[in-house]
Amino acid sequence: MIRCLLPFFIFLLFIIEGTVFQVFSPDRFGSEAIIIPRFAFIFVIVITIFLGRTTGGIYAIVLGLFQDVIYTHVLGIYIFSMFFTAYLLGFTYKIFQKNLYLLIITAVFGTLVLDYLVYGIHFMVGITNLAHEQFLYERLLPSLVVNSVFMIIIAFPLRKFLLFLQKNDDVEEKINKRKKDFRWQR
Structure with missing residues (x-):
């Protein structure tokens, strides 16, 4: 039951990135900066660090598929980039x-x-002709600031939650091992 919260939180963050966050976007107020929130992906990275490459890879592929289908017209760029x-x-x-x-x-x-x-693949394929300096100052740095603030806010509670999940998984494994051992002793 508790494990079902992980996909729910990732989906919720994905929705927030594309809807609610756009209300506070700097380009709405005349700024040249474009902020690209990566809240769901940050969540996936932390899940990968705590639950392993396989689990994180699955979440990254699914999130990348959502990202590709909803926001881009080239399928596979976000799937590959997020998984990698x-x-x-x-x-x-x-x-x-x-x-x-x-x-x-x-x-x-x-x-x-x-x-x-993502920028490199878009540049190589010819989808974008944005200069590196423009990408760096108008997109990457403002996005890094917002994503860093989000990670600082969410890091401690997310870490506690994932440690709790790990602890519960370890307890379940021990219980299952004892059940198997008990069956063999009969």
């Missing part, structure tokens, strides 16, 4: 769980990698 980034950061599986600061830095770094991958 989540899988790459999944190698920090046990190392960065213990340190909250490293978790925050890793998640923000993941959004940086994702944005550069």
Whole structure:
């Protein structure tokens, strides 16, 4: 039951990125900056760090599919980019769980990698001709600031929740192992 909350939170963050957050977008107020929130992907990165590359990869593929279908006209760019980034950061599986600061830095770094991958693929395919400096100053830096603030706010409660899930999984595994051992003893 508790595990069903993870996809729900990711979906909720995905909806917030595309709807509610657009109300506060700087370009509505005449700014040149374009903020691209990656809240759901940050959630996926933290899930990858705590629950492993396989689980995080599945969430990244599904989120990437949603992103591709709803926001882009080229299927596969976000699927590949999100999966690759989540899988790459999944190698920090046990190392960065213990340190909250490293978790925050890793998640923000993941959004940086994702944005550069998406920009690079769009540039190589010819979908965009946006200059690197313009991408850096108008999109990447404002997005990194907003995503960093979000990660700082959500890091501690999310870490506690995922540690709770890990603990429950360990308890369930021990109970199942004892049941199997008990059956063999009969």
